[in-house]
Amino acid sequence: MKAMPTLEGGLRIDSEDLADWEVLRSITIDATACDTDLANRLGSIISPEAGREDWQEFVVPDLREAFQDELTQIGATIEAAMFEADGGPGSIWITREDGFAWYSSFNQARLALEEQFAFGDSESLSPKGLTTHRRSAFIRSRFYCAIQGLLLEHVIK
Amino acid sequence: MAEIETLTLTNEETSTDVPWNVVVHDDPVNLMQYVTFVLIKIFGYSSKKATILMLQVHQQGRSIVWSGEREKAEFYVQQLQSHQLKTSLEKAE
Numbered sequence: 001m002k003a004m005p006t007l008e009g010g011l012r013i014d015s016e017d018l019a020d021w022e023v024l025r026s027i028t029i030d031a032t033a034c035d036t037d038l039a040n041r042l043g044s045i046i047s048p049e050a051g052r053e054d055w056q057e058f059v060v061p062d063l064r065e066a067f068q069d070e071l072t073q074i075g076a077t078i079e080a081a082m083f084e085a086d087g088g089p090g091s092i093w094i095t096r097e098d099g100f101a102w103y104s105s106f107n108q109a110r111l112a113l114e115e116q117f118a119f120g121d122s123e124s125l126s127p128k129g130l131t132t133h134r135r136s137a138f139i140r141s142r143f144y145c146a147i148q149g150l151l152l153e154h155v156i157k
Numbered sequence: 158m159a160e161i162e163t164l165t166l167t168n169e170e171t172s173t174d175v176p177w178n179v180v181v182h183d184d185p186v187n188l189m190q191y192v193t194f195v196l197i198k199i200f201g202y203s204s205k206k207a208t209i210l211m212l213q214v215h216q217q218g219r220s221i222v223w224s225g226e227r228e229k230a231e232f233y234v235q236q237l238q239s240h241q242l243k244t245s246l247e248k249a250e
Contacts, residue, residue, distance in 0.1 A: 042238045042241070042244070045182070045243055045244065046234070046245055046246060047246075047247065050246040050247060050248075051231075051246075059235055059238070063239055066239060103191075107187070107191075107241050111186050111241060114184075114185060120185050145188070148188060152191055152194065156194065157194060
């Protein structure tokens with residue numbers, strides 16, 4: 001898989017084969033794999049004194065919907081590109097307008113992976129000592145992070 | 158017809174609201190560059206101020222990024238959470 005900035009201020013991700021497409025599809029799967037969704041996890045940070053109950057009732061549903069909309073959007077883009085490429089070599093073009101939804105989706109996936117696997121400061125973590133399942137999640141998290149870096153550098157800012 | 162006179166007494170009291178803090182907490186996922194970007198985007202802070210606050214989050218585990226009236230603080234917390242930053246609201250001491 002290759003990712004590169006475009007002249008229009010976006011990002012292009014080239015997928016080479018079915019394995020690459022599966023990695024891209026895993027973004028939405030990882031993002032929704034936690035028992036408690038991100039909106040709820042964020043809502044639980046609000047203390048009862050600060051109005052946690054109201055927050056859960058009025059804010060969390062809006063956040064949940066916004067996060068889900070972003071995942072739906074990028075999930076549909078990936079599926080369409082994969083279908084067009086018939087699972088073979090193909091590209092995804094991320095425009096400047098869509099950059100934040102992509103960044104946010106990668107972030108949702110990484111936050112969910114962190115919630116499940118608690119990698120912590122991944123800079124100092126070596127994948128060698130990890131179990132297969134954990135190593136696979138760690139590598140996906142690092143991949144998502146690398147694309148986020150490119151999005152921040154070339155698209156969002 | 159009897160006339161009824163109404164006397165209205167008005168008693169006004171003014172008290173200063175306790176300010177509320179908007180607190181961003183450290184997490185191992187959100188990139189430092191992203192946290193700075195979000196603080197600039199939401200509060201309109203200068204790059205220098207946003208970087209200082211981001212470093213407080215990173216090094217001290219949390220930073221009070223804004224203080225003021227409750228309603229506005231709630232709005233900012235909502236905005237920061239919509240950018241997936243771990244953010245809470247607390248009464249200023």
